[in-house]
Amino acid sequence: MIELEEKLKKRTLVCAVVGLGYVGLPLLLYLSKLGFRTIGIDKNKKKVAKLTSNKLDFLKNNKTAQILLKSYTKNKKHTISNNFKDLKDADLIFISVDTPIQKNRKPDNTNISQVCEKLAKHLKKNSIIIIESTLAPKTTQEIAIPALEKSSNLKINKDFYIAVCSERIRPNQDIFKDLTTFPRVLGTSSTKINNLVISIYKLITKGEVDAVDIVTAEIVKTTENALRDVKIAFANEISKICDSLGSSAWEVARLINKRYGYTEMLQPGIGVGGHCLPKDPWLLLSSNNHTKNSLIAQARRVNDSMPAYCAKRIAKILRESSVKNPKVLILGYSYIENCEDTRNSPSQSLVDNFKKQGVKKIAIHDPYIEECSGDLYKKAKGADCLVLAVKHDQFKNLNLLKIKKIMRTPVIFDCKNFFGKEKCQNLSFIYHAIGAL
Numbered sequence: 001m002i003e004l005e006e007k008l009k010k011r012t013l014v015c016a017v018v019g020l021g022y023v024g025l026p027l028l029l030y031l032s033k034l035g036f037r038t039i040g041i042d043k044n045k046k047k048v049a050k051l052t053s054n055k056l057d058f059l060k061n062n063k064t065a066q067i068l069l070k071s072y073t074k075n076k077k078h079t080i081s082n083n084f085k086d087l088k089d090a091d092l093i094f095i096s097v098d099t100p101i102q103k104n105r106k107p108d109n110t111n112i113s114q115v116c117e118k119l120a121k122h123l124k125k126n127s128i129i130i131i132e133s134t135l136a137p138k139t140t141q142e143i144a145i146p147a148l149e150k151s152s153n154l155k156i157n158k159d160f161y162i163a164v165c166s167e168r169i170r171p172n173q174d175i176f177k178d179l180t181t182f183p184r185v186l187g188t189s190s191t192k193i194n195n196l197v198i199s200i201y202k203l204i205t206k207g208e209v210d211a212v213d214i215v216t217a218e219i220v221k222t223t224e225n226a227l228r229d230v231k232i233a234f235a236n237e238i239s240k241i242c243d244s245l246g247s248s249a250w251e252v253a254r255l256i257n258k259r260y261g262y263t264e265m266l267q268p269g270i271g272v273g274g275h276c277l278p279k280d281p282w283l284l285l286s287s288n289n290h291t292k293n294s295l296i297a298q299a300r301r302v303n304d305s306m307p308a309y310c311a312k313r314i315a316k317i318l319r320e321s322s323v324k325n326p327k328v329l330i331l332g333y334s335y336i337e338n339c340e341d342t343r344n345s346p347s348q349s350l351v352d353n354f355k356k357q358g359v360k361k362i363a364i365h366d367p368y369i370e371e372c373s374g375d376l377y378k379k380a381k382g383a384d385c386l387v388l389a390v391k392h393d394q395f396k397n398l399n400l401l402k403i404k405k406i407m408r409t410p411v412i413f414d415c416k417n418f419f420g421k422e423k424c425q426n427l428s429f430i431y432h433a434i435g436a437l
């Protein structure tokens with residue numbers, strides 16, 4: 001450890017990041033900014049080619065990422081490649097590959113296993129592997145460590161070390177701010193490496209770094225996302241109750257949140273998307289055989305049911321307004337506001353559910369997604385329902401009056417209470433919303 005500590009002091013540590021997505025790329029760029037020689041590895045050859053020629057097809061609106069990538073590619077000491085051989089000099093190897101679930105909702109550990117097997121062949125003695133990907137509890141012990149030991153012929157805690165420090169960034173926020181301010185929970189294979197790894201994270205973030213055992217670190221990450229999912233599901237369930245009683249879930253939440261000491265009630269919506277929240281609760285549950293009556297599993301189902309619930313309600317509203325062959329215009333196709341990430345977007349599921357409801361004319365507008373951008377007002381022509389699915393800031397400036405004049409039937413279905421009932425009704429729209437009749 002002394003050698004690595006010396007290298008850290010002199011900033012001569014060589015840091016590698018495997019998996020250059022929303023998590024890995026900002027980390028790689030920030031490590032290079034800190035002065036370390038860095039190596040970025042990704043299996044996606046197209047991505048590697050784009051990054052090496054300074055092109056970002058995600059984080060497109062992030063100026064810091066653009067600036068850092070430019071100086072990264074200019075500096076000959078850094079590498080971006082798909083060749084694991086380039087890891088031969090790495091002292092620290094961060095892993096940030098995607099960790100999805102299978103159709104049966106069990107963890108799909110293909111990426112994490114492959115990376116461990118491949119990097120093991122180039123592992124230096126005394127190096128440290130830090131897994132930033134979110135893993136089901138016990139994956140490090142049962143999958144990562146055996147794969148590393150088998151392919152390297154090296155022994156954990158003797159020849160190399162491992163740590164788990166799951167990332168917490170949010171793709172629709174300033175990722176570099178999250179990266180450099182959020183607290184981290186670090187699990188290590190041996191307390192021998194705690195000081196060194198904590199020192200590295202102290203260079204990255206102003207947030208606290210708490211060191212625990214590996215399984216606890218894995219549980220913390222999956223549990224924090226499961227907790228959020230459960231809270232959203234609660235708000236969604238209340239919104240369905242309010243819909244059936246003709247009351248507003250938004251007003252109910254506002255009044256509950258006034259009470260001192262009560263945990264804030266979240267807002268309902270069209271569902272939950274992104275790479276993490278729809279799968280992390282299942283990663284957590286995969287380590288438990290008692291999921292039959294699981295609250296966490298039921299919350300997943302409640303959130304997954306929201307696009308179908310909305311499509312059904314909208315189809316009913318249009319039928320009751322005697323609209324024949326309806327056309328809907330969906331505003332927002334990313335999974336969350338103000339970003340281009342469409343992974344597991346509830347809007348995709350909304351489209352599928354509209355088709356099931358017999359709604360065939362579906363237009364989509366999303367200024368963050370190239371294929372869905374263009375002239376909104378043209379898309380609104382002849383529409384019978386404007387569905388606000390994602391509350392992008394840019395939608396605040398829409399000319400609703402102009403849109404209303406172009407539409408065939410002036411119905412608004414507001415999944416985020418974004419436009420507001422009063423404003424829409426003043427413009428003579430027929431206004432509906434989740435949890436707010």
Ligand SMILES: NC(=O)c1ccc[n+]([C@@H]2O[C@H](COP(=O)([O-])OP(=O)(O)OC[C@H]3O[C@@H](n4cnc5c(N)ncnc54)[C@H](O)[C@@H]3O)[C@@H](O)[C@H]2O)c1
Pocket residue numbers: 018019020021022023024041042043044047096097098099110111112114115132133134135166167168169170171275276
């Ligand atoms: N996106 C988020 O907001 C976020 C936040 C916190 C944690 N996480 C977790 O971080 C991890 C990464 O998420 P992401 O959003 O960055 O994923 P991503 O899909 O954006 O990036 C993953 C990258 O890993 C690469 N990859 C996959 N398998 C590989 C392999 N065998 N060898 C080399 N490269 C490989 C992919 O090509 C891709 O570029 C996941 O475990 C996720 O749950 C994500």
